[in-house]
Amino acid sequence: MRRELKEGKNAQGEKIETCKHYKVFMTANPNSCTSHLKRHVDKCPHRPNLVEIGELGTDDCEDFVYNMNELLKEIVLYIIKGAYSFADVEEKGFRQMISRANPNFVPFSRSTAKRELLSMYVEDRDKVKDMILKVPSRFV
DSSP, rough: TTTTTEEETTTTTEEEEEETTOOOOEOOOOOOOHHHHHHHHHOOTSSSSTTTTTTTSSSSOOOOOHHHHHHHHHHHHHHHHHHGGGGGGGGGHHHHHHHHHTOOOOOHHHHHHHHHOOOOOOHHHHHHHHHHHHOSSSSO
């Protein structure tokens, strides 16, 4: 619920919560119940459909900068963690879904995804090597 509501104070100095979707102010007195806040979040008419409470991300997306390389890494991690096929990134439905989420998305091939995975592996392997070399004790 915290991500749906923003804490603040009104002109009288009373604690209030503001709905991020509906821009409605509600009292949030610590001495009273907060069930009205939860009820509003559950039934907010301007809240995006099918979004669970807390799934909307950080407080403000105004500072968001699109980074295709970061998105590529996240998609590769998604493929690995879910044991999905690299070919999924070439599926029409996958590309449509990602393009809908971010119109700046540039589709890539399964070979690009594999290449990114290998690059991530090499980067992590080198980090582990450096950590081992910095350990003061010996390995026998």
